[in-house]
Amino acid sequence: MTMNDEQVAIRVVDLRKRYSGGTIANEGINLAVERGEVFALLGHNGAGKTTLVRQITGELMPTSGEITVCGVDVLRRPREARRFLGVVPQEAELFGHLTVMEHLYYFGRLRGLDRKTVASRSEDLIRHLNLVEHVRKATSQLSGGLKRKLLVGIAMIARPPVLILDEPTTGLDPFSRHEVWSLVRQCQLAGTAVLLTTHYMDEAENLADRVGIVSGGSLLTVGTVEELHARIGHRYRLTFGSPDQERPGHLRRLTEYGATVADLQSRAAELGLDEYSVARTSLEDIYMEIAGQQLCREVHRAAMA
Numbered sequence: 001m002t003m004n005d006e007q008v009a010i011r012v013v014d015l016r017k018r019y020s021g022g023t024i025a026n027e028g029i030n031l032a033v034e035r036g037e038v039f040a041l042l043g044h045n046g047a048g049k050t051t052l053v054r055q056i057t058g059e060l061m062p063t064s065g066e067i068t069v070c071g072v073d074v075l076r077r078p079r080e081a082r083r084f085l086g087v088v089p090q091e092a093e094l095f096g097h098l099t100v101m102e103h104l105y106y107f108g109r110l111r112g113l114d115r116k117t118v119a120s121r122s123e124d125l126i127r128h129l130n131l132v133e134h135v136r137k138a139t140s141q142l143s144g145g146l147k148r149k150l151l152v153g154i155a156m157i158a159r160p161p162v163l164i165l166d167e168p169t170t171g172l173d174p175f176s177r178h179e180v181w182s183l184v185r186q187c188q189l190a191g192t193a194v195l196l197t198t199h200y201m202d203e204a205e206n207l208a209d210r211v212g213i214v215s216g217g218s219l220l221t222v223g224t225v226e227e228l229h230a231r232i233g234h235r236y237r238l239t240f241g242s243p244d245q246e247r248p249g250h251l252r253r254l255t256e257y258g259a260t261v262a263d264l265q266s267r268a269a270e271l272g273l274d275e276y277s278v279a280r281t282s283l284e285d286i287y288m289e290i291a292g293q294q295l296c297r298e299v300h301r302a303a304m305a
Contacts, residue, residue: 005071009035009084009162009193010056015065017051017217025051026062027217035161038184038194040204042287043214049197050090052214053166056195057087069162086155090166090197096140100131100150103139104157111158118157125153128183130176145172152180156187163187163194169203181207201284211283215291228286237285238264240276257281257289 010033017026026048033039043049054060056067058078067074072081094103101122108118126135129149139147152168165184169177177200184194184207198204204211205225212222221228229235234257241251258264261278268276 007034008032008068009037009070010195011066011068012052012056013066015052015055015067016063017048017055017060018063024217026055029065029217029219031212031219031222033193033195035193036188036191037209038188038196038207040208040211041195041197041214042199042201042204042211042291043197044291047214047291048217049214050166051217053164053195053197057085057089057164058082084160084162085164086158086160086162087164088151088155088166088168090170092151094139094147094150097138099136099138100126100142101135103150104153107154108157111160113158121157121159122153125156125183128186129153129179145176148172149176149180152183156183159187159190159192161192163192165194165196167197167199169198169200177203201282201287205283213287213290220290225283225286228283228290229281232286232289233259234281234285234289235259236261236264236278237281238267238276238278240268240271240273257285 010031012029012031015026015029015031016024018024029052031039041049041052051060055062056069056074058074058081061075069081070084072084074081098106104122104125105118108121109115113121126132129152131146131149131153134142134146139150142150148168148171152165155163155165163184169180172180181203184196188194194207196204196207208225210222210224211228213220221231223231236258238256238258240254242254244250244252256264256267258267264278268278
């Protein structure tokens, strides 16, 4: 995707982060997120997603590279760059003695909103996040999931042009996840750029315009789900049961991939299968294919070192 400077909300150029002990957290990452785009960053624990996010928000200094948010250099002008950001970090503490409404009100005022605007927006967010019955509760009395929803509300209260959401729906029930998804879509329609990290493949498929897969600190690939399907060539999967030699009387679930339904039906005939299913591959299948190959290479390099 080609973007001019006015379209780009987040730009990362040749970003590297190496810790003093020699550990490489990010290696040569290049990334551009457009205004009005939801970009999902996928990767296993320790892949380098949160390190990348913390550098974009100015919490962590890179070893080298460039980062801009809405055209402002994050490394040289971090305070100015943060004005454009709403952030849901992976881990954050709320003020236990303050209520839900007080959190939204005070954070809104800190972001420069007048009393009338912050009151109106707080009421909207409380309604959309289904926090009405908890509005007067101190956050020390809230469950982890409710606290997570409040953090999403705090990030969105000032309607910033860029949202950084680091695993925002972790710990939420399915209904609450959909509430957050609805708010993210509203922000996108208003022109907000959203950088989302998640372990939920359905979340990425439902929300993201483009997806990036990170492993070993490197950005392995970027594209729409359709583009990633085309790159791996495995558009369909064959699923079937096979006798488990270690547990007599049980079946193992096996999966094979192919380019067409006809290919996999032919394969099922070769295997003599009476019962099987053929379905379109999902983002999870794509992720396992791309990230799995990289993990195998990393394990092999570690074994040879």
